[in-house]
Amino acid sequence: MKFIVQVVVIALLGWLLTLFLPWWGIALAGFAGGYVVKSNANFTAGFIGIALLWALHALLIDLNAAAPLAEKVASLLMVKSKALLVVVTSLIGGLVGGFSSLTGSLLMAKRKRR
Amino acid sequence: MPENFFLSWLIIETAPMNFRFLISLATTILLVWALNRSWNIKGTPVPPLGKFLAPSHGFWQNIEPNGYRLPEMLNLPGLKQPVTVLFDSLMIPHLFAQSDDDLYYAQGYITAFHRLWQMEFQTHAAAGRLSEILGSGKDDAVLNYDRQQRRLGMVYAAENALRGMERDPVAKLVVTRYAEGINAWINALSYKELPVEYKLLDYRPEEWTTIKSALLLRSMAQTLNMGDKDMQMTNALKLFGKEMIELLYPDMEPVGDAIVEKPGKWNFDPVPLNDTIIALPDELVKITGLSPPDPNIGSNNWAVSGSKTQSGYPILCNDPHLTISLPSIWYAIQLHAPGITCMGVSLPGAPGIIIGFNDSIAWGVTNAQRDLVDWYRVTFQNNRKEKYQLDGAWKDTRKVIEKISVRGRDAFYDTVVYTHWGPVPYDEHFRAENNRKHFAFRWVAHDESEELLTFYKLNRAKNHADYMAALDHFSSPAQNFVFASVTGDIAMRVQGKFPARKKNEGKFVLDGSKSSQAPQAYIPFAHNVMDKNPERGFVSSANQYPADATYPYYINAVSYEAYRNRRINNLLREAGSVTVADMMNLQLDTYSIKAEEVLPVLLGFVDSSILTTEELNTLNVLKSWDYYYKKDAEAPAYFENWWRNLFASIWDEMRNDSLSLSYPTAWNTIHLIKTKPDFAFFDDQSTTEKETLTHLVRQAFKKGVADVEAWKKEKGTALRWADYKDTYIEHLTRMEPFSYHVEHGGHGDAVNASSRRHGPSWRMIVSVEPGGPNAYATYPGGQSGNPGSAHYNSMLSRWADGNYFKLLFLKQPAQPAAGVLFSTTLKPE
Numbered sequence: 001m002k003f004i005v006q007v008v009v010i011a012l013l014g015w016l017l018t019l020f021l022p023w024w025g026i027a028l029a030g031f032a033g034g035y036v037v038k039s040n041a042n043f044t045a046g047f048i049g050i051a052l053l054w055a056l057h058a059l060l061i062d063l064n065a066a067a068p069l070a071e072k073v074a075s076l077l078m079v080k081s082k083a084l085l086v087v088v089t090s091l092i093g094g095l096v097g098g099f100s101s102l103t104g105s106l107l108m109a110k111r112k113r114r
Numbered sequence: 115m116p117e118n119f120f121l122s123w124l125i126i127e128t129a130p131m132n133f134r135f136l137i138s139l140a141t142t143i144l145l146v147w148a149l150n151r152s153w154n155i156k157g158t159p160v161p162p163l164g165k166f167l168a169p170s171h172g173f174w175q176n177i178e179p180n181g182y183r184l185p186e187m188l189n190l191p192g193l194k195q196p197v198t199v200l201f202d203s204l205m206i207p208h209l210f211a212q213s214d215d216d217l218y219y220a221q222g223y224i225t226a227f228h229r230l231w232q233m234e235f236q237t238h239a240a241a242g243r244l245s246e247i248l249g250s251g252k253d254d255a256v257l258n259y260d261r262q263q264r265r266l267g268m269v270y271a272a273e274n275a276l277r278g279m280e281r282d283p284v285a286k287l288v289v290t291r292y293a294e295g296i297n298a299w300i301n302a303l304s305y306k307e308l309p310v311e312y313k314l315l316d317y318r319p320e321e322w323t324t325i326k327s328a329l330l331l332r333s334m335a336q337t338l339n340m341g342d343k344d345m346q347m348t349n350a351l352k353l354f355g356k357e358m359i360e361l362l363y364p365d366m367e368p369v370g371d372a373i374v375e376k377p378g379k380w381n382f383d384p385v386p387l388n389d390t391i392i393a394l395p396d397e398l399v400k401i402t403g404l405s406p407p408d409p410n411i412g413s414n415n416w417a418v419s420g421s422k423t424q425s426g427y428p429i430l431c432n433d434p435h436l437t438i439s440l441p442s443i444w445y446a447i448q449l450h451a452p453g454i455t456c457m458g459v460s461l462p463g464a465p466g467i468i469i470g471f472n473d474s475i476a477w478g479v480t481n482a483q484r485d486l487v488d489w490y491r492v493t494f495q496n497n498r499k500e501k502y503q504l505d506g507a508w509k510d511t512r513k514v515i516e517k518i519s520v521r522g523r524d525a526f527y528d529t530v531v532y533t534h535w536g537p538v539p540y541d542e543h544f545r546a547e548n549n550r551k552h553f554a555f556r557w558v559a560h561d562e563s564e565e566l567l568t569f570y571k572l573n574r575a576k577n578h579a580d581y582m583a584a585l586d587h588f589s590s591p592a593q594n595f596v597f598a599s600v601t602g603d604i605a606m607r608v609q610g611k612f613p614a615r616k617k618n619e620g621k622f623v624l625d626g627s628k629s630s631q632a633p634q635a636y637i638p639f640a641h642n643v644m645d646k647n648p649e650r651g652f653v654s655s656a657n658q659y660p661a662d663a664t665y666p667y668y669i670n671a672v673s674y675e676a677y678r679n680r681r682i683n684n685l686l687r688e689a690g691s692v693t694v695a696d697m698m699n700l701q702l703d704t705y706s707i708k709a710e711e712v713l714p715v716l717l718g719f720v721d722s723s724i725l726t727t728e729e730l731n732t733l734n735v736l737k738s739w740d741y742y743y744k745k746d747a748e749a750p751a752y753f754e755n756w757w758r759n760l761f762a763s764i765w766d767e768m769r770n771d772s773l774s775l776s777y778p779t780a781w782n783t784i785h786l787i788k789t790k791p792d793f794a795f796f797d798d799q800s801t802t803e804k805e806t807l808t809h810l811v812r813q814a815f816k817k818g819v820a821d822v823e824a825w826k827k828e829k830g831t832a833l834r835w836a837d838y839k840d841t842y843i844e845h846l847t848r849m850e851p852f853s854y855h856v857e858h859g860g861h862g863d864a865v866n867a868s869s870r871r872h873g874p875s876w877r878m879i880v881s882v883e884p885g886g887p888n889a890y891a892t893y894p895g896g897q898s899g900n901p902g903s904a905h906y907n908s909m910l911s912r913w914a915d916g917n918y919f920k921l922l923f924l925k926q927p928a929q930p931a932a933g934v935l936f937s938t939t940l941k942p943e
Contacts, residue, residue: 024150024164057174066178067177073851096146106138
């Protein structure tokens with residue numbers, strides 16, 4: 001449960017912060033989400049939160065696209081298809097989300113016995 | 115990279131807490147840093163992946179949603195009164211301003227909205243600043259391009275152009291307000307809103323300055339008016355002798371009508387020229403790789419008088435042939451303010467309308483070929499090049515240190531030496547083949563001039579007198595201005611700053627140690643070639659020779675057009691009761707007089723008894739060809755290959771590794787084939803036996819057929835001209851996904867002069883009527899420069915199919931007008 005809350009918080013914060021911050025606002029979102037809502041899989045939560053946010057955002061934009069720019073960029077970056085470009089996009093966001101969330105969770109954290 | 119991050123993750127999982135935090139933090143920061151900057155991995159540039167792929171800021175933001183529009187209201191600093199902008203269904207903006215001040219400000223702002231990246235990139239290219247964005251390129255190709263631009267004095271030319279502009283208060287206001295409008299757009303841009311090319315190449319737009327408009331105009335002059343073969347002719351003179359070069363490269367080919375034919379009616383006394391002898395050089399200039407102007411850059415324009423049209427009003431047509439690229443070279447716009455209601459196309463980066471119409475007149479341009487370049491041999495006192503010889507004394511040079519910033523490298527410094535003639539582009543540091551000889555480059559477009567005023571006045575012209583007054587400000591690039599007015603006048607004027615030359619002057623390199631070698635005078639504008647309401651009922655130009663033989667000034671150029679112009683005149687002469695549809699057909703006409711004139715001759719050389727089956731088939735295809743370069747035709751590809759191989763084998767003497775030589779024209783080659791079958795050049799120099807013309811033609815035929823068969827085999831498709839020609843419209847960055855292949859007929863020698871990379875960049879037909887102009891047009895691209903916009907290529911398919919759009923010409927900003935998509939009001943802040 002805590003994990004899901006963490007995913008949602010990170011995704012929402014990521015969306016909110018990048019409304020006025022540059023793209024790396026997602027790192028702050030991950031960090032905050034990791035620090036405030038500690039789960040037992042902080043990296044994964046950050047990863048999924050941002051990856052989902054980016055994939056959804058990209059898909060939403062493309063749903064109403066007036067021109068096939070995503071296809072063109074996929075071809076430029078030598079990614080085979082638009083679908084794959086969405087995947088690459090979300091993976092890159094996910095990595096930043098994951099590491100920042102992990103970092104947040106480790107700030108002033110007590111080592112938990114496993 | 116991924117393994118590294120996996121490794122950090124492992125370390126984090128196993129390290130003590132504080133340490134784990136620090137490692138995790140460091141990894142995150144490193145990751146964000148790495149994704150926030152561009153990389154160059156083994157020569158392949160990689161954009162900043164995080165920044166670029168972030169849906170919130172990256173390229174995804176450049177994908178326009180369906181029905182994308184500007185806000186209804188925009189508050190702009192520096193605007194004086196509100197400006198209404200209506201966008202029609204082609205995304206052409208119609209600007210309604212209350213003063214010139216606001217009109218040009220709004221033009222800058224709206225043009226930047228659609229074309230900012232292109233505007234800046236083109237002016238960077240003109241100024242020799244591409245290395246800043248692209249790096250030095252493979253084998254320093256980009257850096258060398260930049261150095262060449264600097265060394266040819268492009269920035270120097272633009273500075274002079276700007277000085278000319280700023281001397282006149284009106285031109286100064288126009289160019290300054292235009293710049294302010296562009297900057298208003300730039301200043302409001304965050305990363306998210308940058309055109310996608312900036313994101314890909316990872317840089318930001320800089321402030322727009324007035325010099326950039328000057329650079330753009332001079333870059334157009336470079337495309338159109340820097341054609342020259344003085345060094346090549348000097349070499350030919352030395353190698354072949356004077357008699358032979360007159361045979362190979364005649365100044366005037368006796369073909370077709372000149373642009374203006376009025377024998378004996380040049381009612382002025384030409385400027386007298388003294389009889390100083392221009393000594394012919396006797397030397398070889400070993401600079402290789404000087405590129406001649408592309409023969410496919412040319413244009414058509416004509417105006418038919420009301421006496422020949424169905425409506426009784428004149429029809430004016432223009433299609434400039436340029437390198438066709440994306441974002442499109444032209445940007446269509448309507449400008450409306452007190453004193454002006456004008457529509458047409460502008461060059462993104464320059465204020466005003468270059469080709470267009472208003473409610474009283476229409477005008478268009480084609481390039482006016484003329485020798486406007488001279489090379490002066492310069493002797494420096496020593497290798498410090500601080501002084502050069504002039505009239506028996508040593509005169510100081512001026513050295514300009516050009517700093518070329520190179521991305522990913524230290525800046526490159528180049529010293530360019532200027533004489534009073536102009537810069538010395540080639541020396542031991544650049545194209546060093548001939549480093550013991552130096553030549554100064556003199557180009558008419560290096561001079562101060564005031565072309566902006568021409569367009570300012572033409573845009574507002576009401577009649578022929580206004581048109582003439584507007585053209586009096588125009589120096590460069592020399593153009594053939596066609597004109598038609600509601601009052602029924604049609605006119606043509608070859609306008610530019612032309613040196614008044616003695617015969618053969620400027621055809622070869624000149625002696626730069628004597629100031630007497632400079633042109634003594636320029637042809638007074640009133641003596642330029644021009645005509646109004648000729649008896650034949652039409653005026654036309656297609657880059658051919660400008661005037662009949664009685665015109666009292668010496669004229670020469672690299673070459674003059676020989677085929678399109680005759681086809682246009684033949685059809686216009688026969689035409690009566692002309693309609694707009696007839697004019698569309700003429701612009702789209704793919705008939706080649708060249709093929710008509712040479713193919714039957716070539717076929718006469720072929721001996722069908724010794725041909726293979728494939729060759730026999732080809733022969734039959736060619737025999738039944740109607741000389742139209744239609745999309746589906748088979749014959750054009752065979753003919754082109756036959757001709758190309760023949761041309762190359764006839765002029766094999768001109769391929770020289772150590773010096774540049776000029777190729778004779780196609781027309782003259784055909785003329786020699788017909789009139790001098792024993793001409794010395796018809797012998798292949800690479801073989802010892804003596805070849806005959808018959809041998810060359812047969813050999814070229816076999817080779818031509820083989821080339822086409824190889825193409826067919828490679829492509830695995832049937833032969834069609836459109837596929838073979840493969841018209842390719844390339845994005846300025848050469849990025850393939852942003853470019854298009856289109857199917858289109860035509861040929862450089864046909865009226866529809868569409869070749870692989872060049873062609874009609876704007877087709878316009880205007881019926882000039884008292885009720886308002888009826889204008890039809892199309893261009894191969896679209897109004898938006900954004901590959902993520904529906905308007906990036908919205909006119910392309912219609913252009914390719916030979917269809918036109920009827921242009922919406924609005925008299926008032928009233929809404930709703932039929933055909934208007936949306937409106938935006940620009941408001942003072």
